[in-house]
Amino acid sequence: MPYLDETVAPVPTRTDHYEFTMVDAALADGTADRQCVFEVFARRLPTGRRYGVVSGIGRFAEGVARFHFDDDTIAGLLEREVIGTQAADWLADYSFGGDIDVYPEGELYFPNSPIVTVSGTFAECVVLETLALSILNHDSAVASAAARMVTAARGRPILEMGTRRTHEEAAVASARSAYIAGFGATSNLEAGRRWGVPTAGTAAHAFTLLHDTELEAFKAQVDRYGTDTTLLVDTYDITQGIENAIEAAGTRLRAIRIDSGDLDVMAQSAREQLDSLGATETRIVVSGDLDEYAIAALAAAPVDMYGAGTSVVVGSGHPTAQLVYKLVEVEGRPVAKRSEHKGTVGGKKTAVRRHKPTGTATEEVIVSQGEPEERPGDLKLQVPLYRDGELVHVTSLDAARERVRKRLISIPWEGLKLSPGDPAVPVVAE
Amino acid sequence: MPYLDETVAPVPTRTDHYEFTMVDAALADGTADRQCVFEVFARRLPTGRRYGVVSGIGRFAEGVARFHFDDDTIAGLLEREVIGTQAADWLADYSFGGDIDVYPEGELYFPNSPIVTVSGTFAECVVLETLALSILNHDSAVASAAARMVTAARGRPILEMGTRRTHEEAAVASARSAYIAGFGATSNLEAGRRWGVPTAGTAAHAFTLLHDTELEAFKAQVDRYGTDTTLLVDTYDITQGIENAIEAAGTRLRAIRIDSGDLDVMAQSAREQLDSLGATETRIVVSGDLDEYAIAALAAAPVDMYGAGTSVVVGSGHPTAQLVYKLVEVEGRPVAKRSEHKGTVGGKKTAVRRHKPTGTATEEVIVSQGEPEERPGDLKLQVPLYRDGELVHVTSLDAARERVRKRLISIPWEGLKLSPGDPAVPVVAE
Numbered sequence: 001m002p003y004l005d006e007t008v009a010p011v012p013t014r015t016d017h018y019e020f021t022m023v024d025a026a027l028a029d030g031t032a033d034r035q036c037v038f039e040v041f042a043r044r045l046p047t048g049r050r051y052g053v054v055s056g057i058g059r060f061a062e063g064v065a066r067f068h069f070d071d072d073t074i075a076g077l078l079e080r081e082v083i084g085t086q087a088a089d090w091l092a093d094y095s096f097g098g099d100i101d102v103y104p105e106g107e108l109y110f111p112n113s114p115i116v117t118v119s120g121t122f123a124e125c126v127v128l129e130t131l132a133l134s135i136l137n138h139d140s141a142v143a144s145a146a147a148r149m150v151t152a153a154r155g156r157p158i159l160e161m162g163t164r165r166t167h168e169e170a171a172v173a174s175a176r177s178a179y180i181a182g183f184g185a186t187s188n189l190e191a192g193r194r195w196g197v198p199t200a201g202t203a204a205h206a207f208t209l210l211h212d213t214e215l216e217a218f219k220a221q222v223d224r225y226g227t228d229t230t231l232l233v234d235t236y237d238i239t240q241g242i243e244n245a246i247e248a249a250g251t252r253l254r255a256i257r258i259d260s261g262d263l264d265v266m267a268q269s270a271r272e273q274l275d276s277l278g279a280t281e282t283r284i285v286v287s288g289d290l291d292e293y294a295i296a297a298l299a300a301a302p303v304d305m306y307g308a309g310t311s312v313v314v315g316s317g318h319p320t321a322q323l324v325y326k327l328v329e330v331e332g333r334p335v336a337k338r339s340e341h342k343g344t345v346g347g348k349k350t351a352v353r354r355h356k357p358t359g360t361a362t363e364e365v366i367v368s369q370g371e372p373e374e375r376p377g378d379l380k381l382q383v384p385l386y387r388d389g390e391l392v393h394v395t396s397l398d399a400a401r402e403r404v405r406k407r408l409i410s411i412p413w414e415g416l417k418l419s420p421g422d423p424a425v426p427v428v429a430e
Numbered sequence: 431m432p433y434l435d436e437t438v439a440p441v442p443t444r445t446d447h448y449e450f451t452m453v454d455a456a457l458a459d460g461t462a463d464r465q466c467v468f469e470v471f472a473r474r475l476p477t478g479r480r481y482g483v484v485s486g487i488g489r490f491a492e493g494v495a496r497f498h499f500d501d502d503t504i505a506g507l508l509e510r511e512v513i514g515t516q517a518a519d520w521l522a523d524y525s526f527g528g529d530i531d532v533y534p535e536g537e538l539y540f541p542n543s544p545i546v547t548v549s550g551t552f553a554e555c556v557v558l559e560t561l562a563l564s565i566l567n568h569d570s571a572v573a574s575a576a577a578r579m580v581t582a583a584r585g586r587p588i589l590e591m592g593t594r595r596t597h598e599e600a601a602v603a604s605a606r607s608a609y610i611a612g613f614g615a616t617s618n619l620e621a622g623r624r625w626g627v628p629t630a631g632t633a634a635h636a637f638t639l640l641h642d643t644e645l646e647a648f649k650a651q652v653d654r655y656g657t658d659t660t661l662l663v664d665t666y667d668i669t670q671g672i673e674n675a676i677e678a679a680g681t682r683l684r685a686i687r688i689d690s691g692d693l694d695v696m697a698q699s700a701r702e703q704l705d706s707l708g709a710t711e712t713r714i715v716v717s718g719d720l721d722e723y724a725i726a727a728l729a730a731a732p733v734d735m736y737g738a739g740t741s742v743v744v745g746s747g748h749p750t751a752q753l754v755y756k757l758v759e760v761e762g763r764p765v766a767k768r769s770e771h772k773g774t775v776g777g778k779k780t781a782v783r784r785h786k787p788t789g790t791a792t793e794e795v796i797v798s799q800g801e802p803e804e805r806p807g808d809l810k811l812q813v814p815l816y817r818d819g820e821l822v823h824v825t826s827l828d829a830a831r832e833r834v835r836k837r838l839i840s841i842p843w844e845g846l847k848l849s850p851g852d853p854a855v856p857v858v859a860e
Contacts, residue, residue: 013619014598016591017631020619021655025633029650031640038636063598076623084654122640129634133594134601161446164563165750167600168444168493171564189443189450193506201447203455204559206468206757209765210461210552220459224514225451236768310750319744320595327636335639338666 012067015130017082023123024087032090032123037329037348040116040132042109046144046318048420051411053147053404054115055177056139057105058395061385063131064096096124097389101382103351105395106180106403108411109140110364110423114349115323117382122330129325137323138170139177141315145292146181147404148316149308151416152296157184158306159200161287162313174313180400183312184305195397205259208235218248230255230285233270242270246277255283255304263288264301271302291316292418334369345429353379353425361410364427372430442497445560447512453553454517462520462553467759467778470546470562472539476574476748478850481841483577483834484545485607486569487535488825491815493561494526526554527819531812533781535825536610536833538841539570540794540853544779545753547812552760559755567753568600569607571745575722576611577834578746579738581846582726587614588736589630591717592743604743610830613742614735625827632687638665648678660685660715663700672700676707685713685734693718694731701732721746722848764799775859783809783855791840794857802860 026032045052069091077083083091098120109115116132118125149158160178163171163186175191185198192199203221211217218231227249233241233256245256256274258266263286274282286298287307295306315321327335334346347368354362355377364381365372372378385393395403408416415424456462475482499521507513513521528550539545546562548555579588590608593601593616605621615628622629633651641647648661657679663671663686675686686704688696693716704712716728717737725736745751757765764776777798784792785807794811795802802808815823825833838846845854 011598011620013623014593014602015619016593016617017619017622017629018617018633019631021631022633022637025637025651025654026640028654029646031650034640036640073623077619080622080629082619082629122636126634126636129636130594131598134596134598137595138597138600163444163446164560164755165567165752166564167568167597167603168441168561168564169599170568170597172444173597187446187448189445189447189507189512190441192447192510193443193503199447199510199512201449201451203448203452204556205767206552206556206559207452207455209757209767210456210464210466210760216459220461221455224455224458234767310752314744314749319749320740322595322740325594327639330640337635337639337664 012069013073013077014134015127019127019129020077020083020087020091022126023090024083026122027086027090033121035331036120036122036125036327038118038125038129038325039114039328039349040136040323040325041112041114042321042323044111044322045423046322049144049318050415050417050421050424051144052109052140052321053143053181054103054105054107054109054136054140055143055180055400056135056173057102057385058397058400059139059173059176060116060132060135061391061394063135064100064128064386065391067094067096067128067131069094090123094124094127095389096120096128096386098124098386099384099388100386102385102393103381104383104393104400104403106400106407107381108407108425110425110427112366112427113364114351114366114382117348119348133323133325135173137320139173140321140323141319142174142177142312143181143404144321145316145318146178146183146312147408148292148418149295149312150182151408152292152418153306154299156303156305158295158308159184160186160188160309160312161307162309162311163188165310166313171313176397178312180397181404182401197397202230202257203232205232205235208232214241215244215248218244222249227252228254230257232257232259234258234260238266238270239273242273243277246274246279246282251277251279251282253279253282255285257285257287257307259288263303264298267298267301267303296418351381353381355379355410359410360412361425364425365430366427367430442499443503443507444564445557449557449559450507450513450517452556453520454513456552457516457520463551465761466550466552466555466757468548468555468559468755469544469758469779470566470753470755471542471544472751472753474541474752475853476752479574479748480845480847480851480854481574482539482570482751483573483611484533484535484537484539484566484570485573485610485830486565486603487532487815488827488830489569489603490546490562490565491821491824493565494530494558494816495821497524497526497558497561499524520553524554524557525819526550526558526816528554528816529814529818530816532815532823533811534813534823534830534833536830536837537811538837538855540855540857542796542857543794544781544796544812547778549778563753563755565603567751569603570751570753571749572604572607572742573611573834574751575746575748576608576613576742577838578722578848579725579742580612581838582722582848583736584729586733586735588725588738589614590616590618590739590742591737592739592741593618595740596743601743606827608742610827611834612831627827632660633662635662635665635689638662644671645674645678648674652679657682658684660687662687662689664688664690668696668700669703672703673707676704676709676712681707681709681712683709683712685715687715687717687737689718693733694728697728697731697733726848781811783811785809785840789840790842791855794855795860796857797860
């Protein structure tokens with residue numbers, strides 16, 4: 001199971017208090033074993049967004065497999081009176097034994113897409129709510145924002161470098177999601193260690209400031225890493241910095257980085273200066289508060305690579321995907337909160353995405369308690385993740401990344417616009 | 431050391447790639463041992479915010495103490511060519527041996543406040559950059575937003591329930607920061623286990639939907655937890671829900687919760703209905719997309735407690751505090767990036783906050799490479815956290831919480847307004 005990383009301690013109590021009180025009360029009154037179906041979906045996309053990208057499925061799969069309670073954890077829950085002895089015995093034996101179906105990692109989603117379907121007893125399913133939502137809300141928010149940046153970059157690579165702007169563990173997951181969305185690499189070493197995401201990084205302004213002169217700093221870096229490195233040229237004067245960079249590394253220097261100022265103007269003049277110095281192959285990397293709009297605005301600038309930080313890890317204005325985990329079926333009977341928004345219907349859903357013969361997606365069809373009529377070009381969106389408590393599906397990061405790439409080609413071209421608009425593919429209930 | 435939680439695996443590679451390449455190159459050219467000072471500060475507060483709340487110091491202190499590299503980690507860094515053998519040997523022996531001074535947890539901060547000062551060799555200090563920023567940027571963003579909600583709630587308790595809207599580990603830290611800022615409790619059980627934050631929770635809509643009728647669900651909950659519980663009354667019709675709640679629990683029911691609809695109107699009619707049923711002591715808890723503005727708007731409503739989720743954990747529009755970690759001194763010489771914004775000056779800073787005899791803060795004075803002139807009413811803002819690599823200062827969560835409470839009383843009253851404005855206390859360089 002490549003999803004499983006033994007170095008990450010399982011922490012089943014990263015869960016909302018009320019999941020356990022519900023289990024406790026349902027055990028007491030005999031409803032805990034009722035067969036239930038829960039679904040994860042978004043009622044809507046963030047305002048103006050045209051699609052979402054499913055991310056976190058691999059981490060969720062791992063979380064379910066490791067969702068077990070040791071004696072100390074149970075003793076703690078008893079001591080703090082979260083649960084009573086009946087629930088304590090139940091938790092001691094807990095191992096998810098039901099079924100989970102998912103939109104595979106890297107699939108697109110739209111309002112009401114049933115991204116995850118969890119089937120089993122009420123108690124065994126309800127305790128997974130917080131786990132599912134925490135992972136999927138974070139990871140999908142990051143992937144959804146990152147995919148827009150990848151589109152805006154028009155094939156130029158982007159380095160994810162937002163680790164320092166978000167929680168230290170969220171940063172690792174962010175790097176993973178950005179890679180799925182198409183980023184080229186991350187600055188986060190743990191994402192490299194844990195999941196094999198390519199990592200990159202050379203030097204910060206501190207390295208230049210540490211030295212008596214910028215030239216000495218550049219020479220130290222080139223002495224150690226050769227000319228296949230990136231020199232950060234904007235600590236003092238950029239023009240002088242570029243001159244120093246070429247003096248230190250010669251015209252075979254791989255890249256310079258500019259991290260401040262008007263990046264469009266800076267990149268233009270840097271390109272001219274590098275060319276005039278004979279460093280025509282030296283690339284230009286730009287960074288500094290780049291989001292999808294800033295990246296798009298640099299399309300005509302002679303930029304070879306982007307570094308994006310804060311905006312990626314905070315979902316570029318939408319740090320959570322606002323996914324919910326709702327009980328939709330009890331013993332085969334559809335259920336739904338009555339006062340909810342129109343369009344929320346009970347019953348286990350099946351979803352397909354329909355396509356023209358050319359491959360362009362036309363609509364996503366969702367059927368409650370039934371199957372959509374089969375048509376040529378249908379993509380069945382749900383795949384089994386767990387069957388009877390056994391993990392049966394694994395997607396590699398590279399497969400997820402390839403899925404995002406293909407799906408973004410499949411949606412109508414308006415769907416790739418950064419401007420606010422409707423979901424790229426309409427969702428219809430049949 | 432109460433900061434240290436042995437169940438959280440130390441992960442020193444949750445660090446930016448370039449920290450290690452800088453160490454490597456500085457070891458190679460002999461600059462790694464130069465005595466340096468790094469500072470953590472915010473160039474500005476989020477637009478319109480009047481103060482920030484320092485949070486995460488305890489977690490940072492713990493992270494520094496546990497920042498060590500085992501053989502496997504070093505082998506991985508060598509294998510992926512992040513570092514060479516000289517840096518590998520250095521990391522194997524790594525243990526921070528310098529000094530750290532901090533604004534204690536729960537202190538307020540303003541633009542350029544030197545929140546953290548790290549002194550030691552370049553190499554031993556630079557590798558802590560990502561650790562410091564990830565923790566402090568996340569935790570301070572949450573605490574700063576949460577404190578505004580506490581002010582808006584005017585003494586009514588708030589329950590933090592945003593775990594499902596953020597990364598599963600970020601959620602635990604969020605609960606901690608919200609508690610420091612003055613929240614009454616959290617839904618996050620791990621925050622209870624790890625740090626003793628009070629936890630609370632009763633039931634979700636799923637518990638009602640699981641049962642054949644709402645009344646049966648309420649009876650099941652009351653059978654298990656007695657009348658000292660909170661019944662969620664808005665799954666179907668709220669008026670009927672309140673009637674069912676009192677039928678199930680009697681007029682001694684502790685509380686009802688309303689999670690949807692126009693909460694102002696709903697709370698008014700719920701209060702009238704509860705009173706007419708004789709349940710005059712039954713409290714009303716409201717939740718559902720509450721932020722500081724929504725909480726403030728409910729000031730006149732008969733609400734007894736708030737539940738706040740998404741807006742807390744995402745910093746209510748500002749999910750990162752945008753703190754930076756900058757090299758300000760090398761071998762006693764002030765250094766600064768030349769192209770930076772005005773007002774960024776090199777040199778190790780000392781900070782005091784000045785107060786009127788009445789106790790109201792008037793200004794924060796920051797002196798580079800010197801001490802502010804002593805005056806009556808001065809609050810020295812920095813305390814030693816590490817001395818020669820030893821942890822020397824610990825603040826309990828309750829002390830941090832009390833510090834926030836006192837400091838918010840000390841700032842000019844305009845500083846507590848939710849509307850956009852200038853920092854509550856001007857920062858001056860002397």
